[in-house]
Amino acid sequence: MSQLPLDRTPEPPFRHLWQAVAGGWFLMFGQLLFVVAVVGVGEAKGPADAYFALAQWDSNWYAHIVEHGYRSSLPPKPQDKEDSNVAFLPGYPCLARGLGRFFGLDAKSALLVTAQLCCWAFWTYLLRFFQRWRVPTAVVLIAVGTVYSHPCAFFLVAGYSESLFLMALLGYFYWSERGEHWAWPLAALHGFVMTATRIVGVPLSWYPMFVAWRHSAAKPLPQRLLALIPALLLMVVAGLGVLSFFAYCQWRWGQWNLYMETQRIGWDVNPDYLGLFDLTNARLYTPYVQLDDWGAHGLSRFSVPVMLSVFCIVIVLEWSVRRRMSDSGLGERMGFYLSALIMFYMCYTSQLHVETPQELRSLVRYMFPVHVMLALGLTHLACRVPIAPGRRTVMLAALMTYNLIALALETWLISLFTRGSWVG
Numbered sequence: 001m002s003q004l005p006l007d008r009t010p011e012p013p014f015r016h017l018w019q020a021v022a023g024g025w026f027l028m029f030g031q032l033l034f035v036v037a038v039v040g041v042g043e044a045k046g047p048a049d050a051y052f053a054l055a056q057w058d059s060n061w062y063a064h065i066v067e068h069g070y071r072s073s074l075p076p077k078p079q080d081k082e083d084s085n086v087a088f089l090p091g092y093p094c095l096a097r098g099l100g101r102f103f104g105l106d107a108k109s110a111l112l113v114t115a116q117l118c119c120w121a122f123w124t125y126l127l128r129f130f131q132r133w134r135v136p137t138a139v140v141l142i143a144v145g146t147v148y149s150h151p152c153a154f155f156l157v158a159g160y161s162e163s164l165f166l167m168a169l170l171g172y173f174y175w176s177e178r179g180e181h182w183a184w185p186l187a188a189l190h191g192f193v194m195t196a197t198r199i200v201g202v203p204l205s206w207y208p209m210f211v212a213w214r215h216s217a218a219k220p221l222p223q224r225l226l227a228l229i230p231a232l233l234l235m236v237v238a239g240l241g242v243l244s245f246f247a248y249c250q251w252r253w254g255q256w257n258l259y260m261e262t263q264r265i266g267w268d269v270n271p272d273y274l275g276l277f278d279l280t281n282a283r284l285y286t287p288y289v290q291l292d293d294w295g296a297h298g299l300s301r302f303s304v305p306v307m308l309s310v311f312c313i314v315i316v317l318e319w320s321v322r323r324r325m326s327d328s329g330l331g332e333r334m335g336f337y338l339s340a341l342i343m344f345y346m347c348y349t350s351q352l353h354v355e356t357p358q359e360l361r362s363l364v365r366y367m368f369p370v371h372v373m374l375a376l377g378l379t380h381l382a383c384r385v386p387i388a389p390g391r392r393t394v395m396l397a398a399l400m401t402y403n404l405i406a407l408a409l410e411t412w413l414i415s416l417f418t419r420g421s422w423v424g
Contacts, residue, residue, distance in 0.1 A: 016131050024124030027144065028116060032157045038411055039418045053418035055108045059159030061085055063107035065093040066100065072253055076262040087262040090245055091168075091197030092161035111159040118163035119156040125170035129376060132177075135383045142399065143379040147372055149407040151299070152365040152423075154414050161197050166369055168194035169204065172238065173335070176208040176231075184234060191238025196245060199259075200346050200369075205238040210335050275352040276345060299409070300351075300363035300424060307344060307367055310374060317378075321385050329384045333377040340373035362424030 039050035055063070064081045065088060076084035092114070099117075100110025126147070130140050147153065155162040171190035175183045187208065194201035208231035216227040250256035263269040272278075314337065321328045347366035387395070417423040 017128070020124045020127040020131060023127045024120050024122070027123040027148070028120040028157065031119065031148065031153070032116060035154045035157055035414055038414045050418070051112070052108065054112055054157060055159035056417055056420060057422060058088070059108065059111055061088055062093045062096065062111055062159065062161075065090075066097045066107040066110060070248075070252075072258060072262065074253060074255065076258065076265050079266045084262055084266060086249065086258050087266055089161075089197055089199065089242065089259065090248075091193050091241065092164050094196075095164065095193075108159065112157075115159055115161075115163045116157050118167040122156065122163055122167040122170060125167065125174055126372075126376075128174060129170070130379065133380055133383060135379060139379060139382050142396070143375055143382075145403055146375050146399065149403040149410060150368050150371050151406055151409040151413050152368045154410060154417070155365060155368065158417070162365070162368060165194065165197045165201065166372060168197060169201065169339075169369065170372075172204075173207055173339075176211055176234065184230065188234055188237040191234065192241040194241065195239055195243075196241030199242060200343055202239055202242055203342050203346065204339050205235045207335055207339065208234045210338070214331055269350055271350045272352045273349050275349050299413075300365075303364040303367050304348065307370060311341070311344075314374065314378065317381065321381065325385065329380065333380050336373045336377035336380075340370045340377070343373070344370045365424045 035054065036047060036050045039053050040047065061081050065085055070086055070090075071083055072086045073083045076086065078084075092111075096107070096110040096114040099105070099114050100107060103110070103113070105113060126144070127140070130143070135143070152162075156166070157163070168190045172187055172194050175187035175190060178187075191201075191205055195205060209228060212227050212231035213224065216224040219227065245259065246256045249258040255261065260269075318328070318330055318333075322330060344367070347363060347370075351363055351366070413423045
């Protein structure tokens with residue numbers, strides 16, 4: 001692949017990579033200390049107990065897979081980890097098993113260490129994007145704070161697959177943009193891990209095609225089509241992450257779609273791909289009145305209108321900038337916006353009829369990667385478009401208010417999650 005960086009400027013010197021690595025470690029460790037401190041203060045736990053409280057709910061399923069491998073009856077049994085645990089893709093438990101064996105860790109320790117190492121890599125890639133775009137330090141701090149304060153950002157250091165998926169996603173996008181020949185296999189490796197970790201990674205594997213098509217815009221059509229070949233091969237290799245798991249299910253149980261069947265039978269996951277356009281579902285967005293249940297369901301439902309509002313704000317901002325600037329760099333951000341929209345659409349439609357039509361469980365957690373993509377796009381916009389001092393003050397005040405509310409919600413969700421309550 002021979003694409004240019006997003007801003008069409010040379011890649012930062014290699015020494016800057018170590019600054020991103022060190023910054024990523026600082027952010028990950030600070031995030032872990034914050035979460036452990038919240039748990040320790042709220043529950044009067046020691047550091048060790050507070051740390052292992054980060055392994056809850058899905059962590060137990062992943063730990064079972066790490067210890068015993070995949071098991072399934074035919075047909076699968078509803079939410080039975082002893083007999084039917086194929087509802088979880090293999091990227092995260094396989095990596096945790098490998099690291100656990102290398103470091104001699106038990107399953108839950110390996111899951112937590114794996115998540116935190118991937119969190120380190122996620123922050124490193126995020127900072128590396130900012131270095132590539134020459135983002136001013138003040139804007140970097142604001143962008144990092146916006147990601148840091150999301151209500152479900154703590155899942156980056158918990159025993160869940162969020163950090164691995166986001167690390168692979170950003171790595172796939174990052175290396176797809178690089179022009180060196182050795183960048184292609186690195187992008188392919190990240191893409192493979194991305195789709196092996198989350199099924200939503202499959203439709204995101206189109207990103208290199210988008211990049212190649214945009215960067216060859218000045219070429220004749222035959223040359224543009226020729227430029228798509230490496231990107232098409234990269235997309236295919238990325239898709240092998242989940243396809244290899246389907247092949248494994250076919251070889252072992254004779255049912256390639258056992259993953260989907262286990263989710264359908266165990267968690268009643270029946271995607272409604274037109275549900276986003278059904279206005280009758282708007283009644284689901286109002287949070288529950290009972291605060292005891294709000295963390296599990298109401299906040300997830302409320303995240304839908306919040307995220308739709310953010311999408312509308314992005315459209316208005318981009319339209320306003322486009323009117324004032326002929327070259328606003330929208331094409332360089334469009335990949336992030338479209339990826340955010342794809343993830344929002346797939347997560348919403350897959351959760352619309354889980355258990356009962358009134359729940360929409362786990363959406364606030366699934367909105368976190370959407371939030372990251374939008375933060376990347378808006379950061380690029382902020383460092384490309386001059387903003388009047390008055391407007392800048394208003395925007396900063398609104399963003400700080402949003403971040404403080406989100407951080408308060410994150411603190412509350414951390415206390416709920418580590419006490420064993422379902423948070424998603």
